[in-house]
Structures are given as structure tokens and as C-alpha cells.
Amino acid sequence: MSFSYNIQNSSKIELLKKRYPDNRALILPLLWLAQKQESYIREDAMEHISEIVQLPYMNIYSVATFYSMFRLEKTKKRIVEVCRTLSCELNGSEDIKKHLDDNYSDNFEIIEVECMGACSGAPMCTLDGKYIENLTPQMIDEVLNAN
Numbered sequence: 001m002s003f004s005y006n007i008q009n010s011s012k013i014e015l016l017k018k019r020y021p022d023n024r025a026l027i028l029p030l031l032w033l034a035q036k037q038e039s040y041i042r043e044d045a046m047e048h049i050s051e052i053v054q055l056p057y058m059n060i061y062s063v064a065t066f067y068s069m070f071r072l073e074k075t076k077k078r079i080v081e082v083c084r085t086l087s088c089e090l091n092g093s094e095d096i097k098k099h100l101d102d103n104y105s106d107n108f109e110i111i112e113v114e115c116m117g118a119c120s121g122a123p124m125c126t127l128d129g130k131y132i133e134n135l136t137p138q139m140i141d142e143v144l145n146a147n
Contacts, residue, residue: 003044009033013052023053027063031070036129040071068113077109080144081126084112087119092135096123099137104144 005013016029030052034045041064050057064070069081082088082097100110118124121133125140132143 003034003038003042003048005033005048006037009037023055024059026053027055027060028067031060031064035070038074040074043072068111075109077107078128078147079111079126080104080108081111081113081116083114083116083118083122083124085115085119087115087122088124091122093123093125096125096135096137096140099140100125103141108144 012033013026013030016026020026020029027049030049031041031046034049035041038045046060046064047057049060053060064072071079080100082093082100084093084097097110097112100108104110116124116126116131118131118133121131123135124131124133125135126132127143127147132139
């Protein structure tokens with residue numbers, strides 16, 4: 001099976017090409033679109049992106065593997081990403097991560113990631129890519145049990 005973007009994402013790509021005339025600048029947005037469409041980035045998606053931006057496959061692969069937010073394998077669980085950088089750590093992200101590991105690791109893939117740019121809402125995490133800020137263990141329980 002060969003990857004292709006759906007109609008909605010194909011139209012977004014045309015807009016992105018106008019916004020970013022340098023093809024290298026398209027790599028990250030195209031990887032995001034592929035991951036959002038499929039829930040992970042398939043190898044043939046990286047090959048397709050390589051063709052769009054007219055750069056070698058290895059350039060696309062190196063970007064996809066450099067950033068922790070890109071997934072190259074399909075996960076069977078929903079994903080919770082916990083920020084582990086300074087603001088979040090000072091505000092209790094270690095306790096949040098422990099609470100998640102102790103109570104939710106059977107149902108969720110729990111990943112520690114670098115700063116996601118929500119320091120004013122520390123500690124924070126994402127659930128399936130959606131930001132949840134000013135976390136407490138009780139808030140985690142409410143959010144995860146509601147979803």
C-alpha cells in the first residue's frame with residue numbers, strides 16, 4: 001500500500017508550498033500532516049514527502065527521528081506525553097509521571113518529552129496531542145477517566 005495524503009491534507013500542502021517557498025521548510029509540516037492522518041509516520045509517507053520536497057529520503061527520516069513528537073510505529077494505546085523540562089519539573093511533573101505510570105500504564109503509552117512550550121501552565125502534558133495544563137493527580141484522573 002502506498003501512502004498518499006487525503007484530499008483535505010493535499011489542499012493544505014498547496015497552501016504550505018506558497019507559504020514556504022524553500023522545500024526544506026515543508027518537511028516538519030508535512031510530517032505533522034502525515035502523522036495526524038495516520039496516527040504515526042509510515043516509511044512510505046516519508047518517501048512521499050521526499051518526493052514532494054525533492055530531497056533524499058534520508059533527509060526526511062533524519063528529521064522524523066530527531067524529534068520525539070513523531071512516531072514511526074503505530075501504537076495500540078492512546079498517548080500521554082509528560083513535559084520534563086525545568087518549569088514543569090519544578091511544578092511537579094515527576095509526581096504526575098509517577099501517578100500516570102502507577103495508575104494508567106496499562107491503557108496509555110506514557111512518554112516523557114522535552115519542552116512543549118506551555119511553561120506558564122506547568123506542569124503539563126498532552127493527551128493524544130491536546131494540551132492539558134496546571135496538572136494535579138486528581139485532574140489527571142478526571143481527564144483520563146472521562147476520555
